[in-house]
Amino acid sequence: MMRVKTKATGLAPVANGGGGRGESAAHDLELRPGGMLVQKRNPDSDRNSIPPPTIRVRVKYGSIYHEISISSQATFGELKKMLTGPTGLHHQDQKLLYKDKERDSKAFLDMAGVKDKSKIVLVEDPISQEKRLLETRKNAKIEKASKSISQISLEVDRLAGQVSAFETIITKGGKVAEKDLINSIELLMHQLLKLDGITADGDVKLQRKMQVPRNPDLPKANPYPLIIQN
Template sequence: MAYQHQLSVPAHSTFGELKRVLAQDTGLEPGEQRLLFRGKEKDDDERLHMAGIVEMSKLVLLEDPASKERKLERMNRHQASETIAAVGAAVGKLAAKVSSSETCVHASMKAADEELADLTELLMVQLLKSDSLEAEGEARLRRRFEVRRIQDMVETLDLLKARRNSYPFISSSSDAVSVTTQRETFESGLESPSAPRPKASSPPRITNNWELFD
């Protein structure tokens, strides 16, 4: 994209002085500029009027390729550092959830398979973000650390899934109700242990006093 800048400077100024004026309008430092007049790049100590520049002359300003590349590298490093920092924050939150699931499994409490699967998927998303970065220096070391941390947590989740499926879990909140059954039978020939026993009747008394009737 091309831009036009209209400037007014003394004719005896040098191209280096012109670059310092242009830096205020373009944001490019003098060392990042290349000034061309009539297809030739001009040295900083060369004067404008000696190069044939007069009023309304046009010059071409280019950004130095090496400077542009350095800027791009700095931007990429900054972007990589921000992305790694975001990945680290997300992984830190997921680590707390993995630890909670691990505690539940080791305490023989039920941890849903869906929850373990979701955690694995979220960790893999962060792993892909880390792998796609082209980081250098400190950012590269941080990326390696986060990748290893994610891999360790994924391995932990795989072990938890295997452990969870290896034995039944007992819920910590038991809904079982203890029922005591007492049966009382009132069928013929059987008595209830708690039923009152009937009083024993006195046997009949037999006497030998007979009365005779003519």
């Protein structure tokens, strides 16, 4: 019988596809509040094939409690949006406190230890509220300025067209009533002054800059004093 000799290599057996894979798996774990190691959750991916359980949380706002049914794996930001209706408070103006600690909107309820019938406190965030109101006013001002510029632009185009038509008639030897010509010019200049008085920034400022008469050489007064139709 032939004997096969084996030679010891001194290498330790490789488990689970190598140490690198084990280290990678370790990085994919996170510690739950109860001390249990679980796989990390990616908020941008499908969290679980099985729908997470729904829990009921009691949210205190002032002296009133609101009971909200929500997924146990939802975020505090999602809870804020659900509270907008019953509280009338914009979700950006809310602060949620759980166990006397403010919770980030991106944090998950279950990761913070929130369970069924847990109590959460809702308070107003005056700083965020002020910032949002200022932003709202700013946007309203921009919208109003943009609308005014558009309206003035239509009138400027109309009046500039009239003046241009008068110029064409006069150039061809026709006659134009001095009153009509001067009136059109004055109305046009009035609209340009209104346009110049609009304060704007960014895109609206560029919009205002573009709203100039198509003819930059529009007369400032009646240049044809002898060409008058009686």
